[in-house]
Amino acid sequence: MTIQAFNVLIIGAGNVNFGSAEGPWCHTTRLERKLGARLNVVGLVDPDVKRAAARLAEKVAAGVHGYQDTVVFPSIAAAGQGIKGIPQMALLGVQPSVRGSTKPGQDAELQLKKHFPQTAIFVEKPISASTLEDVQDVAAQLGSTRTSVGYMLRYLEAVTHMQQLIKENNLTIMSTIATYFMAYEFAGTNARAGYFDKTAELGPIVGQATHIVDLCRFFCGEVDLDSVLAVTVEGYEKPGALSRLLFEDGIKEENRIPRITNALWKWTSGATGTLVHAVALHGEAYDTELTILADGWKLKLVDPYGVPRLYVRRPGSDVEEETIFKSDDPFYSEVSCFIDVIEGGAEPDVIRSSYADAIKTYELTWAIRLAGEASASRRRVTSA
Ligand SMILES: NC(=O)c1ccc[n+]([C@@H]2O[C@H](COP(=O)([O-])OP(=O)(O)OC[C@H]3O[C@@H](n4cnc5c(N)ncnc54)[C@H](O)[C@@H]3O)[C@@H](O)[C@H]2O)c1
Missing domain, CATH: 3.30.360.10 (Dihydrodipicolinate Reductase; domain 2)
Incomplete structure (x- = not known):
């Protein structure tokens, strides 16, 4: 029997996606629990590529399924060029200063929309660090893109x-x-x-x-x-x-x-x-x-x-x-509901x-x- 893989693109190799001692957050463990053998993390984007590679190595060393074919990219644009497989979901767990805006370098959602127009986006809170008008503009440009925000x-x-x-x-x-x-x-x-x-x-x-x-x-x-x-x-x-x-x-x-x-x-x-x-x-x-x-x-x-x-x-x-x-x-429920809708x-x-x-x-x-x-x-x- 072939298993229907679920492709995920992870943006950010930091605490909210990979966990920290400070709190119960860690989106990857919830993805693993929800998807099991179906999880296929096609890319991990972080300009701190060393941090990303280290996080990935931890998963592989622990024998966690889903990271065998994951490629580290320094930017969403690089992932857009080099990724194999279309991600069904992007997990945007980066600080608000690099998202929630139309300004270059702060426009992670719009970069995702440009390079992965079919991908649903899970984005962390707060929604932005920019002005209200700017983030409203982002919402307008996202149009019908499926979104979910991390107000768990x-x-x-x-x-x-x-x-x-x-x-x-x-x-x-x-x-x-x-x-x-x-x-x-x-x-x-x-x-x-x-x-x-x-x-x-x-x-x-x-x-x-x-x-x-x-x-x-x-x-x-x-x-x-x-x-x-x-x-x-x-x-x-x-x-x-x-x-x-x-x-x-x-x-x-x-x-x-x-x-x-x-x-x-x-x-x-x-x-x-x-x-x-x-x-x-x-x-x-x-x-x-x-x-x-x-x-x-x-x-x-x-x-x-x-x-x-x-x-x-x-x-x-x-x-x-x-x-x-x-x-x-x-944290599990919010990820689970989003995947079910996707x-x-x-x-x-x-x-x-x-x-x-x-x-x-x-x-x-x-x-x-x-x-x-x-x-x-x-x-x-x-x-x-
Ligand atoms: N829902 C919750 O309970 C909860 C808990 C913790 C954090 N958060 C939210 O998650 C977000 C991230 O927090 P964190 O603690 O993981 O931060 P962090 O600093 O640990 O990690 C952020 C990572 O993003 C990377 N990054 C920076 N710019 C990038 C870009 N353009 N593209 C890709 N990666 C980039 C950084 O190099 C870093 O590795 C924040 O918005 C925070 O509010 C939510």
């Missing part, structure tokens, strides 16, 4: 359960309350300067809280952008001193990230949205929660990145019911995050960041 929290079983409760009980959401408390000790003591410098990375809201903001959007949809308000605690303020941040002197004060961003807004449905992002905890584990309120109901999702727990308080009882989701793997085995709506939708999360996170920065500037002027 949307695929959690706990989230599906919350959606069912909302639907079955005909609930109208009154408020979303999200908290994202980062444990900064590792980054703060290992000179991970990019995270703490707004000019090097996108900052804690656009680059990090994006996951939980996107999850709020998954439940509530459109936001009234004019309503977005935010206040911050900055590093130069007394409550902003961080004892385990050891190298910030090298970052200009105006480029340092806020320690706390406290934002609120109105969804167009009329519900309110709240986000508190903090760079405050020591240790390793991030602390994230999302609470949804409706008349008589509280749905609280705890630890969506780790072992998700759902606490439900419903009409008729003051006691919260706890459900623990011990063996859920949303192969025609599932309807497109099982893809829970599209390119066009992810742009709206990008827009909201920028609105929050800019509202926080404006408020900090006003406070500085007033107190000067």
